Amino acid sequence: MTPMSTPRLDDPLAPAREATAEMLANRQRNFSLPQPFYNDARLFALDMQEIFEKEWLFAGMTCEIPTKGSFMTLEVGENPVIIVRGNNGAVHAFHNVCRHRGSRLCLKDKGKVAKLVCPYHQWTYELDGRLLFAGSDMGETFDLGAYGLKPVHVKTAGGYIFISLAEQPPAIDDFLVTLEHYLSPYDMDNVKVAVESSIVEQANWKLVLENNRECYHCNGAHPELLNSLQEFDDTDDPRATPAYKALVERKQADWDDQQVPWQLKRFGKRNRLTRTPLLDGTVSMTMDGQPACKKLMGRLISPDMGSLRILHLPNSWNHFMGDHAVVFRVMPLGPQQTVVTTKWLVHKDAVEGVDYDPEHMRKVWDATNDQDRQLAEENQRGINSKAYQPGPYSETYEFGVIDFVDWYSERMLENLEHTAPHLRLAQG
Structure with missing residues (x-):
């Protein structure tokens, strides 16, 4: 009997994607965003999927993981992540999820380990994510090489650690070269x-x-x-x-x-x-x-x-x-x-x-x-009041806010269109 593949459930956020893309395409420039962008649970879920799971995020400082085996963890929405210092000073990032039954591997915010060991069933991983031990009960034909930790994109520059959960993160290297240069005196x-x-x-x-x-x-x-x-x-x-x-x-x-x-x-x-x-x-x-x-x-x-x-x-x-x-x-x-x-x-x-x-x-x-x-x-x-409606930003005092809202709107629209190509809407 052929094992059943995991059924694909309809995207529960599909209506929210359509509504969000339309609101962004029709938003009034230099005004605050419509109310759902600040308090709606479905739109928040889209923020996590289309912004925080796709953009480069500042995670922490390299000085926080100074030596081999030093690690730090953080949560990106429902995605726990571990960042660890490996051999030769290399910084690795992984989904903090055991490949056995999905338990979190590292439970503390920071620490130091020789290996990454799951507290549930003691599956043991090298600091570079390779599975080293899964116990003898998995059988002689079990392929350790097929069950390494799932990697997260990671880059470092100027003492900063950036991560991205995207399959193909946006370009960031030009900024990182400049960041390294500006922080070299420090x-x-x-x-x-x-x-x-x-x-x-x-x-x-x-x-x-x-x-x-x-x-x-x-x-x-x-x-x-x-x-x-x-x-x-x-x-x-x-x-x-x-x-x-x-x-x-x-x-x-x-x-x-x-x-x-x-x-x-x-x-x-x-x-x-x-x-x-x-x-x-x-x-x-x-x-x-x-x-x-x-x-x-x-x-x-x-x-x-x-x-x-x-x-x-x-x-x-x-x-x-x-x-x-x-x-x-x-x-x-x-x-x-x-x-x-x-x-x-x-x-x-x-x-x-x-x-x-x-x-x-x-x-x-x-x-x-x-x-x-x-x-x-x-x-x-x-x-949250029913009286709220988008209000105008001051182009003199709040130009930085305008830039942020423009950046958010552009990235959200672009990422939404990539996820659902039928959403071909340009900002007004």
């Missing part, structure tokens, strides 16, 4: 995570990103952050003042002297890097604007490096200063729930209590993260 092989926090926001992930992409709200919401942060990203900002432009010119000359990259680089709307000064007289994102760590990062000789701002859509923004860095990762948990993880990085030889005080280092961004959480949650509550 010697990212010699950093460590000084402190880490995760907060759960009761808001859709896109609201979390939209809030981050503008400082329209900063004056009314972020007193701690504005002790050091300039409102403008760069001199292209239409609101940039003559005084800011003069400060930028002066600081860029200093950075040139130190051979530290600062030029604004864009890779479509997905990736962006720029170094911009902090407020004149401040050198770090701390309450007093002074260094949080006495030991500077990498080969830097001055703490006055402004902030190297790095954007990676759909799930990360970052600030690199002379004395420490702050990296952020956004992961959706549900239609109205998102986890934001923040990590503060310092030179690996910096000594806690001597070179830095973790509480002092994290104070500004702990306050800012909580303020942003409240803003996003109140935004979500209002959007």
